[in-house]
Structures are given as structure tokens and as C-alpha cells.
Amino acid sequence: DTGVSQDPRHKITKRGQNVTFRCDPISEHNRLYWYRQTLGQGPEFLTYFQNEAQLEKSRLLSDRFSAERPKGSFSTLEIQRTEQGDSAMYLCASSLGLAGELFFGEGSRLTVL
């Protein structure tokens, strides 16, 4: 696999449920990023990891959101007690080293009813 993969591609859930998204980065990339994109807007930064360490979190990432990257490989983004405002495309990207080119996955689209 030469690209970033995300799963699931689409998720429809009811308000109040928990959802989890997975991202598998390009294998040699040590940095992994999560972004959120709503319709007609550019992606907004949520958080990023260097290896297994979470180095920065946006204020957009409320306490209902948690991200992990165990062993510096794949990452998960969990949203607890989903709200309709969480409906968006969740994008994962990876890069190698500082100032490396970012490569994005196809995204996971969340719809909260």
C-alpha cells in the first residue's frame, strides 16, 4: 500500500452515540495529522502526532474527542456522545520529518442524525 488509508469511509450515527475512525499512514512516515472539513470550507487542524507522541491539539478538539497513535503506527480518532455539529469529513494525513510534504487519505465522512 503506497497511500494513507482511512476506515470507515462513511459513518451514519445517531446523536449521542460514540464513533471511532482509523487511519493507517504511509509506512515510513513518522508524523500523522487529523483534520476536519465541513462543506465549502478548507480543512481545520485537529491534532498531530510525531511517532506515538501527541504534540499539539486544537481548541476545536473538545473533551469528547480523543486521538491515539499506539506504537507510532496507525491512529484512531474517537468521538464520544456525538452531536449534529460533529457532522463533517475527518481527514488523516501523514508526512516524513519536519516540513515534509503531507499526503492525505480519502477521509471518513460522519453524519450525525
Place this chain on the structure above:
Amino acid sequence: KQEVTQIPAALSVPEGENLVLNCSFTDSAIYNLQWFRQDPGKGLTSLLLIQSSQREQTSGRLNASLDKSSGRSTLYIAASQPGDSATYLCAVQAGGTSYGKLTFGQGTILTVHP
């Protein structure tokens, strides 16, 4: 706080035209600038990466320039084709204490008519 602005918000041109998309950013302390393409409902595809020490990058019909001191970048598309229709996003990678994080503009929606 870094802010990125893209002009125009939308552009419609006939096939074959050369066109320019503009991107401006408020904080010149950047590591690099990256242009992306996004098709509807899809992820982002990287087009060009310009390091802060570079002035331009070229790939096929695409040429991107960077003027870091004035906080501007342009993406030039030569001989546009209907397949170029997509949203084009500009993003700057932060320096300083927030190194690594990309800040995006809202994008330019490009439509190329046959």
C-alpha cells in the same frame, strides 16, 4: 494566528485558457507552502510543495510561486482542461512553536468548460 485567503472563491473558464489562482497568508514564518486539489467528496491530492527557501516549483502544466516576504503564492495552470475542474486549496506549514501544522485557505472552485 495564521490566516490564509484564496482569491477568487470560484472561477469558470473555457478549455484551453491559462489561469492563475491566488493565495495570501498573514504570518511569513512558514516552513513551506503546499497546493492541493480536491475532487467532490474526496480527500486531498498534493500538487506542489514549495519550501520557504524556494521561489517556485513546477509539475507538468502547473507552476507555483512563493513570495514569502509579501505573504503570497500563485498557482498557474497552463492550457486548462475539463479534467482540471476541482477545488484547489493552498496551505502553509507553520514554523515556530507550531511547526508541522497546516493552515488552509477556503479554496478556489475551478470549473473548466469543454
